[in-house]
Amino acid sequence: MMMQVSQHHRSYYSQKSPAFLSLFLLFLPIFSPDLFSPLSRSYSSLFSEWNAPQSRHVRLLQGALQWQTPFKQQLELWTPLSHQGWKPCQDSQKPHSLPEKSRGYIQVFLDGGLNQQRMGICDAVAVAKILNATLVIPHLEVNSVWQDSSSFAEVFDLDHFINSLSDEISIVRELPVEYSWSTREYYGTGIRETRIKTAPVHASADWYLENVLPVLQRYGIAAISPFSHRLAFDNLPKSIQQLRCMVNFESLLFVPHIRILGDTLVNRLRYPNNFSGQSSEKYVVLHLRFDKDMAAHSACDFGGGRAEKLALARYRQVIWQGRVLKTQFTNEELRNQGRCPLTPEEIGLLLAALGFSNNTRLYLASHKVYGGEARISTLRKLFPRIEDKRSLATADERKKVEGKASLLAAVDYYVSMHSDIFISASPGNMHNAMLGHRAYQNLKTIRPNMALLGQLFLNQSIGWPGFQNAVVVGHKNRQGQIRVRKEKQSIYTYPVPDCMCRT
Template identity: 40%
Template sequence: MHAKNRVPNSGQSTPSPPASPLRSPRYRPGRKSGRCSPFQPGRTIAHRFSCLLLSVLLRRQRIFLFAPLIYISGMLLYMGTASVDVIPVVKHRPSPGSVYRSPQVYEKLKIYMNADNSSADAISTVWKNSYKGGQWRPCVNKSYEGLPESNGYVYVEANGGLNQQRTSICNAVAVAGYLNATLLIPNFHFHSIWRDPSKFKDIYDEEYFISTLKNDVRVVDKIPEYIMERFDHNLTNVYNFRIKAWSSIRYYRDVVMPKLLEEKVIRISPFANRLSFDAPPAVQRLRCLANYEALRFSSPILSLGETLVARMKERSANSGGKYLSVHLRFEEDMVAFSCCVFDGGELEKEDMKKARERGWKGKFTKPGRVIRPGAIRINGKCPLTPLEVGLMLRGMGFDNNTYIFMASGKIYNSEKTMAPLLEMFPNLQTKEMLASEEELVPYKRFSSRMAAIDYTVCLHSEVFLTTQGGNFPHFLMGHRRYRYGGHSKTIRPDKRRLALLFDNPNIGWRTFKRQMLNMRSHSDTKGFELKRPNDSIYTFPCPDCMCRTNKSEAARSSAT
């Protein structure tokens, strides 16, 4: 058989195209095949109906156009027979750490906690770490030279509570020294929350403040009459700078200085946090000098504070006079401001609503503001309750013989909330317990003076525990570093981790204790910290306010 030519020869006709393939045989009724037939014998009625319906659909495919209508009709028929009153309930499981379950955790762990006698005396063994480069010592250098002629007077209004006012005072000293100006004793702004009308000399030793700074910054308690005549003897008529928060020292040189030279007196109100944490060494030196050397509490406050320190050391004689201090922030205004939910039910909810409206009218009820208590707790922003503080300290190894000084205002619902803490630590003391009624009378109506007493007793404790942050613990940590060779001797709990642990009623005592001991050890390690950019010099005095002491110098100083 010969192959066909692709190109036909001349004279030959073109070959015909191949025939089309045969079509598949159609399904014909009556054929014995594997197809579905409603007429086959042995079929049930349901099977015959299904086969008949299928054959109709296959033969008349246009019926698929009515499929949506059939589906909708079926759904309507079903909805008509179902009850619409029954709504499926979707159970929402709260995120771990978002719910206050500390009382349940305490009830479970209490038996094991009281039976645990394995802990050593934590008050004597809590601080083990030493700085690898040696300890630190205060080294704030005072000037012994005379000051040049002043460029004018600077008057500031310090707002906030005790330690926010302290920030203003120290920053004012730094700014006045940098501008070669004379500082008028700062005025304390009356605040609706603290409601304390105290003046500078009521809280601090004014004469000591002026004399300590005399060769570095001029400080006076009065502006000369001939200058005040221009302002009708009214400081509110003096030009007031509205300075942005955290302004650099260059701003004062470029903007404030020309006005000072022109007017000879300027006013800055408000002044809290109006100077950047980062500044040249000369400015930092003045901050250190003001905070750690020049600012000393007034004689009455200092005397009572030192008396309470002596009483705490006397009562804790079995521990070598060592005691633990706690800054507990569970006052009504703090609980309200945090927007956290505890276990007080409807009464707590109503109390907090009133407190927010009283202290921050409209702040928490602005349109569009959403408050998520669970998220706040997960992020570690809720204040620790007295129960949580006690449970945490017991887990860290402090037994029920430990003497504790508690610095705080009036605790919210104290009869209920303080009971577990007193059960765990019966030797807990407050300034109201240590001092007589007569000793506290001059200070009871003044929140800043009462805070100054707390500050003094906490400063001299072997261990300081901070629970909520704020200016009080931050200043205290820095002051303790300045006193104790650079180590803050402060326990700073990881509140995010605590939120998870306190939200687990199934946790065991050994697991909980291990977590707390790790947290305590971490605070010991972080006791020595150097100031980083944007850190506060009032919390981290190294290296601006302190110098490193090597081991040989430390040995010589201890020998002498």
């Protein structure tokens, strides 16, 4: 008989019998998944939040709540970036002509979340250009974490995408009937000569000419999967690099209903009283990036006690099967190296130390936060004017995007691009995409100094004045200043000098 635990019993065991909980959690991972699968799924969520996380930085929190940020510091923080001597390249003399005859059709199957798929689309256009091939609208895979089956046309404005690139490459919405057999299902049922599985990470243009072009010439079609990160960032013609930039920053517009919802959220952030005569407010977008997947992969301790540690270890074992190498380091070592994502409490302390007052309008761009509202409560103490999609928009306004991770992420991306300041709690695809796109438009983006913050948060004796000063000094040059791309770095994160030209 399946064991059920009511709310009453959960409360009883958590208060009266902590030993029962510890023992159950200790032995839960060894039971057969088949025996416990429905139960383990429900308990995984329950146990990860069994002990509500307490504040880990009480002294700093008290200091932040009492601190009055000087007006001059606030003014400097909100001041837009001055012109930095770079602007998007506009090469009016560049010839635009399609090849007389396409060499065949290129298909790509893109995994990952929205921002990883976005980079894959840009690379797919570049590869089609390199091969003088016709690009089939990329297929977006169902992500194993987000479970979203949205297609390209449900996320991006398909007409704009095709029309904006019409002078660069040929693009088709679907294959002609003679190639209709070339589907995702076809490649999932066996080895196929038209599928390229061997594309190395950061492959060169020559690799595609030597390995994919012969397949195109023989069969008229080539399907490349996996494709994420399968094109190098270096040693490519300037025209190819600028084409990738054009796709990322100009050709990939979201579908109209996402832009409309995004504008609605931006207007409500700017004008919270819905009064057209009031002056507009400034707002910060905070990407928390603190979901269970992120917390487990980091192998760090987040203050949830033994129950949380065991729940994350179990999740890590199931998802990555022991391949997370960070688990060999202690929590202190990981934090000193800046490899632990900031908790909502810690990102709140960072914002307060930088000079944001408790009246700051804050928009949370995040998937479900690990630990729920209990984890966010400290952040709310520091910044009570927190908003997100659900607090700003009605259920009816959200109905076209609700339950679809890619569309929800697209809304957050749109709102982020219209914010005065963007900051992410830890590096990742969203952080990298915003860093590049906002640099392209000369917008302010704060990059947390993860190593510095890890060391400061480990220091149990530091007071608020010392913490605040160290944060300000350590982030002085991390607020959107242009950084020239180094070898092997992504042009989507660092668009100078490939995507931008000196004025």
